[in-house]
Amino acid sequence: MNLLLLLLRRSRGAVILAVCFGLVTGAASAGLIAHINAVLASGGTLADRGTVLGFMALGVLMLGARIASQLLLTRLQTGTTFALRDELSQRILATPLRRLEELGTHRLLATLVDDVQSVTQGLLCLPPLLINGGIILGCLTWLAVMSRVVFFALLIFAILGVASYLLPTRRIVGLLRESRRTDDRFFRDLRSLTNGLKELKLHRERRAAFLTQELFPTAEELKQLQVRVSTLHTFTTSWGMSLFFFFIGLLLFALPGIAPVSPSTLVGYTLAVLYLQQPLDSTMTLLPMLGAGTVALQHIDALALASPAPTEETLPPARLTASPARIDLVGVTHAYRREGEDTPFTLGPIHLTLRPGEVLFVVGGNGSGKTTLAKLITGLYAPESGELRVDGKPVAEAEREQYRQLFSTVFSDFHLFDTLLGLAPGAVAERARAYLQRLQLDRKVRIDASGALSTTELSAGQRKRLALLTAYLEDRPVYLFDEWAADQDPMFKEVFYRELLPDLKAAGKAVVVISHDNRYFDVADRLVRLDSGAIVADESQKRNTDGSEPSPAASPSAASGTGLRL
Ligand SMILES: Nc1ncnc2c1ncn2[C@@H]1O[C@H](COP(=O)(O)OP(=O)(O)OP(=O)(O)O)[C@@H](O)[C@H]1O
Numbered sequence: 001m002n003l004l005l006l007l008l009r010r011s012r013g014a015v016i017l018a019v020c021f022g023l024v025t026g027a028a029s030a031g032l033i034a035h036i037n038a039v040l041a042s043g044g045t046l047a048d049r050g051t052v053l054g055f056m057a058l059g060v061l062m063l064g065a066r067i068a069s070q071l072l073l074t075r076l077q078t079g080t081t082f083a084l085r086d087e088l089s090q091r092i093l094a095t096p097l098r099r100l101e102e103l104g105t106h107r108l109l110a111t112l113v114d115d116v117q118s119v120t121q122g123l124l125c126l127p128p129l130l131i132n133g134g135i136i137l138g139c140l141t142w143l144a145v146m147s148r149v150v151f152f153a154l155l156i157f158a159i160l161g162v163a164s165y166l167l168p169t170r171r172i173v174g175l176l177r178e179s180r181r182t183d184d185r186f187f188r189d190l191r192s193l194t195n196g197l198k199e200l201k202l203h204r205e206r207r208a209a210f211l212t213q214e215l216f217p218t219a220e221e222l223k224q225l226q227v228r229v230s231t232l233h234t235f236t237t238s239w240g241m242s243l244f245f246f247f248i249g250l251l252l253f254a255l256p257g258i259a260p261v262s263p264s265t266l267v268g269y270t271l272a273v274l275y276l277q278q279p280l281d282s283t284m285t286l287l288p289m290l291g292a293g294t295v296a297l298q299h300i301d302a303l304a305l306a307s308p309a310p311t312e313e314t315l316p317p318a319r320l321t322a323s324p325a326r327i328d329l330v331g332v333t334h335a336y337r338r339e340g341e342d343t344p345f346t347l348g349p350i351h352l353t354l355r356p357g358e359v360l361f362v363v364g365g366n367g368s369g370k371t372t373l374a375k376l377i378t379g380l381y382a383p384e385s386g387e388l389r390v391d392g393k394p395v396a397e398a399e400r401e402q403y404r405q406l407f408s409t410v411f412s413d414f415h416l417f418d419t420l421l422g423l424a425p426g427a428v429a430e431r432a433r434a435y436l437q438r439l440q441l442d443r444k445v446r447i448d449a450s451g452a453l454s455t456t457e458l459s460a461g462q463r464k465r466l467a468l469l470t471a472y473l474e475d476r477p478v479y480l481f482d483e484w485a486a487d488q489d490p491m492f493k494e495v496f497y498r499e500l501l502p503d504l505k506a507a508g509k510a511v512v513v514i515s516h517d518n519r520y521f522d523v524a525d526r527l528v529r530l531d532s533g534a535i536v537a538d539e540s541q542k543r544n545t546d547g548s549e550p551s552p553a554a555s556p557s558a559a560s561g562t563g564l565r566l
Contacts, residue, residue, distance in 0.1 A: 002294055002297065003119070003122045003123055003126060003290065003293050003294060003297065004126065006080060006084070006119075006123070006297065007073075007076055007077070007080055007123065007126065010076060010079065010080050010083065011076055014072050014073075014075075014076050015073075015076065017072060018068075018069045018072040018073045018076070018127070018130065019069075019130055019134075021065045021066070021068045021069035021072065021134075022065075022069045022130040022131045022133060022134035023134045023137065023138070024061065024062075024065035024134070025062055025065040025066045025069060025131050025134045025135060025138075026131075026133070026134030026135040026136065026137050026138030026139070027134075027138045027141075028058045028059075028061040028062035028065060028138070029062055029134075029135045029138050029139060029275070030135075030138035030139045030141060030142035030272075031058045031138075031142075032055065032058045032059065032062065033139060033142060033268070033271055033272050033275055034142055034268075035051065035054060035055050035058065036055075036271060037264065037267060037268040037271055037272075038051075039051065040267055040271075041263075041264035041267060041268070066131055069127065069130065069131055069134075070127045070128075070131065073126055073127035073130065074124075074127055077120075077123040077124055077126065077127065080123055081116070081119065081120040081123060084116060084119060085112070085116050087308060088111065088112060088116065088300065088305070089112070090308035091305040091306055091307065091308055092108060092112075092305060094305070094306040094307060094308055095305045095306040096306070096381075096382060097375065097380045097381060098381055098382075099304070099305075099306075103303060104188070105191065106184065106187040106188040106190075106191045107184050107187070107188075107303070108303075109187050109191070110183050110184050110186075110187040111299065111300055111303060113187075114180075114183055114187075114296070115180075115296035115297075115299050115300050116296075117296075118292045118293050118295070118296035119293050119296045119297055119300075120293075121289050121292065121293060122289055122290050122291075122292060122293015122294060122296070122297075123293065124289075125286040125287075125289045125290045125293070126290075128282055128286060129283060129286050129287075129290065131279075132279035132280070132282055132283045133283075135276070135279045136276060136279055136280065136283075139272050139275065139276055142272065143268075143269060143272055146265055146268050146269070147261065147262075147265045147269070149259050149261070150251070150255065150259075150261060150265060150269055153250070153251075153255060153259075154247065154269075157243075157246075157247050157250070161240070161243045161247075164239065164243075165236055165239065165240050165284070168232050168235065168236045169236060169287060169288070169291070171232060172229055172232050172233060172236070172288050172291060173288075173291045173294075173295065175225055175228055175229045175232070176229060176288070176291055176292050176295045177295050178225055179222060179225040179226060179229065180295055180296065180299055182218060182221050182222050182225060183222065185218050186218045186219065186222055189214050189215045189218050190215075192210065192214070192215075193210075193215060196210075229288065233288050236284065237281070237284045237285060240280065240281075240284045241277070241281060241284075244273055244274075244276075244277050244280075247273060248270055248273055248274070251266060251269055251270060251273070252266065252270065320390050320393075320395070320399055320402050320403060320406070321390065321391060322406075322477070323356070323477050323508075324356075324390045324391050324406065324477060325355070325356065325391055326353055326354065326355050326390075326391060326392070327353070327354040327377075327388070327389070327390055327406070327478065327510070328351075328352070328353050328354075328388070328389040328392070329350050329351060329352040329353075329376065329377065329383075329386065329388060330351060330386050330387050330388075330389060331348070331349040331350070331351060331385065331386030331387075332348050332349065332350050332376050332383035332384075332385070332386035332387065332388065333346060333347060333348030333349050333350070333383060333384050333385045333386055334346070334347045334348060334372055334375075334376055334381050334383065334384055335347070335384060336372075345367075345369070345372075345533060346533050347369040347372045347373060347376070347533040347534075348376075348383075348385075348386065348533065348534070349385070349386055350373060350376070350386070350535060351535075352377070352528065352535070352538070354377070354478060354510040354512065355510055356477065356508045356509065356510050357505055357506075357508050357509070357510070358505070358510055358511070358525045358526060359501055359502075359504075359505050359511045359513065359523060359524050359525045359526075360510070360511065360512050360513070360524065360525065360526045360527075360528065361513050361514075361515055361521060361523075361524035361526070361527045361528070362374070362512060362513070362514045362515075362528050362530065363514075363515060363516070363518075363521070363527060363528070363529050363530070364529050364530035364531055365531065368530040368531050368532060368533070369530050369532070369533040370482070370514045370530055371411070371412070371482055371514070372533075373530065374409075374411070374480055374482050374512070374514060377407075377480065377512060378404060378407045378409060378480060379395070379400050379403045379404040379407075380404070382397070382400065388403065390403065390406075405476070406476055406477050406478050407476055407478045407479075407480055408471040408472075408474040408475070408476040408478070408479050408480070409471065409479070409480045409481070409482070410464065410467045410468055410471050410480075410481050410482065410484050411482045412482045412483045412484075412486070414464070414467045416456050416463055416466055416467055416470075417470075418452065418453050418456050419450070419451050419452045419453065420432070420447065420451035420452075420453070420470065420473065421451070423451065423470075423473050423474070425447070425448075425449060425450055425451030426449070428451075428473045429447070429449075431472075431473060432447050432469065432473060433447075435469045435472050435473070436469065439465040439466075439468065439469055440465075440492075441462060441465055441466060441469070444458060444462060445458070445466065453466070460487045461487045461488050461489065461492065464484060464487060464488065465488075465492070468481075468484065468500075476509075477508075477509060477510060478509065478510045478511075478512070479504055479509050479510070479511045479512070480511075480512040480513075480514075481511075481512070481513050481514065482514045483514050483515065483516065484496065484513070485497065485515065485517055485520075486516070493517060493520070497517065497520035497523045498520075498523070501513065501523055502523070505525075525540065526538070526539065526540050527539055
């Protein structure tokens with residue numbers, strides 16, 4: 001998509017009106033030149049009242065049309081830039097998680113920061129470019145009317161001139177593309193810098209290697225590319241400007257020897273060509289910015305982000321029940337395919353059922369696929385094969401967004417927002433206070449009337465407790481915790497496994513817990529063990545009728561050696 005199309009998509013009427021005003025500006029400019037030329041050619045005898053009034057009227061028309069065109073396009077440009085940033089954020093949120101993971105946060109950030117800025121600058125070039133275009137067109141029309149022969153000579157010269165200008169300009173656009181690719185690497189290095197502060201500070205050799213082998217070379221490469229772009233641009237514009245004088249030289253010294261040209265035509269042409277110098281100079285300066293904007297727009301397209309998520313009004317009528325009696329994963333699979341890897345990690349086919357009031361533990365070694373399974377259960381990954389069913393009905397693609405709303409989660413790489421977003425603060429205030437007390441955070445964190453947390457600068461364990469509080473307040477039918485208790489102290493592990501999970505179960509929630517805490521596996525109603533992406537054991541924890549723990553022998557898996565009870 002190009003920049004003009006982007007503007008047109010936003011407001012066709014305003015763009016057309018602005019182009020019309022641009023053309024009027026051009027016509028008025030040509031009229032002014034014609035007036036000046038006529039007065040000069042008459043030796044001053046034409047400077048009567050009518051000519052003066054005409055000159056003033058054309059001046060006012062040019063000024064008015066220019067301001068109108070510029071204002072219209074500038075407003076449109078500002079609106080489009082902000083709309084583009086909003087739309088990009090929405091598109092990122094609508095894009096499947098797996099695609100975003102493949103792109104990497106550094107590329108998304110580079111797009112949100114750099115591409116949007118380049119598009120903004122490119123759009124900023126459009127108003128003056130369109131006005132310049134109007135002026136150039138107006139002057140050329142007047143020149144064609146004044147003398148066909150000279151105009152023909154000008155046309156040939158202009159074609160050669162534009163061709164000699166466009167050739168290096170193509171190279172400039174190529175360099176801009178290369179620079180944009182390097183920019184992605186630069187953002188990746190910047191992310192390593194900010195995320196790896198501790199590791200870089202603590203290890204001098206690593207820090208030196210990071211700076212000299214990664215950050216600085218990428219920055220240097222970027223700098224070199226930018227220097228080459230600006231050098232080429234300087235040569236190109238200077239060459240373009242010298243062409244004017246070349247043409248005026250030809251006009252004054254060569255043309256009269258080839259074809260009969262009147263002195264007034266020569267004066268008129270010289271005047272017009274000198275007048276055209278300013279808009280053409282500004283056009284040549286703006287074109288590389290337009291090129292950079294177009295490259296940025298192509299880069300945004302290449303990310304293949306999804307269309308913005310459907311709004312509530314456009315969503316299909318809710319078919320999924322808000323409190324399902326069961327959720328089934330029927331033969332679902334997911335594979336991570338990476339370039340140069342012959343055997344991708346594949347999870348599944350997984351057959352699993354979640355039921356209200358049941359606590360399901362997912363256990364297994366590192367890399368066995370627990371988090372991947374969690375992403376499939378919660379609908380963050382679409383199954384590559386198999387299907388998800390809610391109360392026996394398959395979840396269609398269009399229902400996946402609704403399906404995800406069934407879950408409250410705390411993933412191990414959760415993000416803690418500093419406000420209770422999406423939860424009516426007034427309605428949850430009482431419960432929030434109670435949970436803060438229960439999670440022993442009431443002395444650390446306060447929640448104000450707008451739902452803003454007084455701080456999120458807490459220990460890792462405390463932050464996780466705050467994330468748990470948010471999940472509790474969401475009050476959804478299914479809860480999923482990915483190694484929630486991993487950095488809690490023993491007392492809070494006890495509270496989590498022995499009090500909080502049973503509470504959720506008693507409240508009729510389906511609870512999925514990814515855990516390495518084998519001391520608490522008895523809390524599970526069912527325990528699923530993963531190994532290398534496959535379920536190798538799926539057992540109900542049989543409780544004795546008096547509620548006491550089952551003996552290891554009671555568990556078939558223990559007997560068979562799969563070691564559910566460990
Ligand atoms: N975003 C990803 N891209 C490519 N491969 C991935 C990605 N995430 C995980 N994997 C691979 O998938 C496999 C399973 O990872 P997963 O995170 O599901 O395991 P896990 O059981 O949760 O491990 P852990 O106990 O260490 O958290 C691993 O081999 C890992 O390398």
